[in-house]
Amino acid sequence: MMRQFPIILIPPEVQRIAQSKPDAPKFDVELPSVPAFRQPRPIHIQEALGLTCGLVIVVALVTAIAKELGIILLLVGTVAIIVRVKYQFQTYKKREKRHQDTLQRYLAKFEAYSHQEIRYQRELAIAHAPDRILEFRHRQYRDFFAKMPDYDGAQSLKTGSNPLGKIEPTDAQETEGVIYYFGVTLQQYLRGTLYQGIKLLIPSIDYDWSPALVYIDPEINLHIAIEITVPSDNAAIMMRDDLAERFLVDSGWLIIKFSQEQIFQSSMQCCKEFAKLLDRLSFDHNVLPQFADISDLVPAKR
Secondary structure (H helix, E strand, O other), X not given: OOOEEOEEEOOHHHHHHHHOOOOOOOOOOOOOOOXXXXXXXXXXXXXXXXXXXHHHHHHHHHXXXXXXXXHHHHHHXXXXXXXXXXXXXXXXXXXXXXXXXXXXXXXXXXXXXXXXXXXXXXXXXXXXXXXXXXXXXXXHHHHHHOOXXXXXXXXXXXXXXXXXXXXXXXXXXXXXXXXXXXXXXXXXXXXOEEEEOOOEEEOOOOEEEOOOEEEEEOOOOEEEEEXXXXXXXXXXXXXXXXXXXXXXXXXXXXXXXXXXXXXXHOHHHHHHHHHHHHHHOOOOXXXXXXXXXXXXOOOEEO
């Protein structure tokens, strides 16, 4: 359960689009394996020493049982080791050439792999460049928000009147005036338009929903309702608001709710919170930087 303001309600599809990226180019080239055999040498001294030590041990054991057999084994083993060493020496050039050929083939494959990887990284950087990602998301947003209807009777703040301009305003009129000035302040940072007077019937509860302000971005047909609420313990009102908000979110609306105290005392911080919403969901990245010197909004208990 949400316990503090601001409260932000976002359709699941909008959250998905905000994290989406264009399909990345495929890269299915395998990294070539490093040759497993060791660097060839004219004579493998360690191997020769190992064979000699092994021969001495075996001959010693055999001689203890049969001296003649031990001598024969010593002669045969010595000849075998000499032949092995001579063979290594004679075949060194061939083994070295084979090793170099294998190494060159590996280096050629690795170089080709490196070129392909660099090309892939370049293509990936182009595909996932910030402007490409933003364009990709905005295409999806336009498709998603295309279902949002036009609203007759909506009045932009530019054409609306200032409630505080009235003589001796009532408390309700003063509240409307604070909301008006909040909207006028926020409007100067936005490319879209803030409206008042939008009403929408919630069929399931036969209720005319009318938020304090509605932001409409004509580029993607984005609709964000800004609600200014007063804490209430009335269960019927809370259930009505919950049903209305579910219907609105399912219909494609985004809702941001501030407490009346936040709007009255921290108007600029509320503007920044709205800018953070536009930035986080990739609606408009140009608004938030304008609030760099404004502190973050302190959450208020619901």
